[in-house]
Amino acid sequence: MTLFRRLTGARRKSWAQPEFWSLDDDVTRWPLISASMSGSREDIGNDFEGYVQGAYKSSGVVFACILARQLAFSEARFAVCRYGLDGRPGDLKYTPGIELLSRPWSNGTIGELLSRMELDVSLAGNFYATTVDDLGRIGRAARGGPGERIVRLRPDWVTIIIGSRKDPEDAHPYDVTAKVIAYEYNPPAAGTQWGVISDQQQSLLLLPEDVCHYSPIPDPSMRYRGMSWLTPIVNEVKADKAATKHKLKYFELGASPKMAVALDKEITGPQAREFAELFKEQHQGVDNAYKTLFLAGGATVTTVGSDLSQLDFKTTQGAGETRIAAASGVPPIIVGLSEGLESATYSNYGQARRRFADNTIRPLWRMAGVALESLVSLKKPEHLRVDDRDIAFLREDLSDQAAILAQQAAVIRQLVDGGFDPDASVKVAKSMNVDELIGNHSGLLSVQLLPPGMGQFDPETGEVLPGDPAMGGQPAGGAPSPQQQAVSQPKPRPQPGGANQ
Structure with a gap:
């Protein structure tokens, strides 16, 4: 079988995971969630649209955390450096080979490119990009071509293809000899709904050296892909959204208290069950919260809670917000969350800013620089680094x-x-x-105005005093050496009026 036929995988199946927001808490219902792979294909683990619609566009806390990361991350500028023999980076400089990063596409900026990188990494765990030119060339073939530009590849349409010498027909992703041999890009066919891949689509195969793959958080269940920081806090996001909706319903329906209903003792069992079913249908759940109760048949109502303060609502929701911020790597005080603002001072903000910059943004910059090297032209010893002097x-x-x-x-x-x-x-x-x-001492001290053994200057006359015979200098009363004669002339003294006589 040819390499192209192996890569296209015409005889293989591929698993697609269920949408992110439709997942039940019981993961046993979805046994393939932690290992979505078949043969030599590895698909993205989480549903991209689910994260976008279910978290980014509908949760204020998630949006604020991603925005804080994005604004700080997009401030970077990249320059070229060479590493020394000791492994330390050298001086930064700008070369024509990295100009594409400053203008990644028409009217685009480096800040927009970095914003897209951060957005895809937060929502999908992976950012993919390649280069194209006006002649239709892709990857390295487009280097320096007319209209060369960077193109983002939507992460949920990218599949990592793995090959192995042991089993070229259907390599196992965890074979020790397996490696990434291509990236397959599958955009939806024309006329289909976005996110739905049809059989008429045209797949694009890209070699690893033609693709920028940035995945700062590794997925422990996969070998080569990254994981969104939203994955471990799905329940926290759901709880925060439910709490926000609960609060909204409380005010929309007149802040009515929650009630408990007691039925008359003459009500039979079937009647009680029928009443309970009807009551649950009309009043149970967040959407039915705080509706006015109409009862009959001797039923009585008891107030269970009167307001949100009895639930300690601020503390409950604030704790969830803090856990979301912790997963994002952004201190709550930077995002502006309630628990962070309670201890907000100039000193605390400075410490939080330092932690955010050193432990979150700088590592992301370092990994992004390595990933972007596949999109620019660099000489062999050159590498990309962030120039943070103007941030x-x-x-x-x-x-x-x-x-x-x-x-x-x-x-x-x-x-x-x-x-x-x-x-x-x-x-x-x-x-x-x-x-x-070691071996770099001159043998002299800065206070020695003369070589050893030549004596010292007389501070009043400027003459050289006789040297110490023990130091190898001219003994007292002997003839001065040529060096002593050269320095023994008295210094001219300034005369009144500024002229020397």
């Missing part, structure tokens, strides 16, 4: 960098004053490795 969100980090630079300058000054080579002193200040000083 306002990290302005306090620049103050810390200035303090570190001042400390490094003090270390360099001390080492140079101690007689060490200036270049070696700079290396020590940067690497914090004193081994760089």
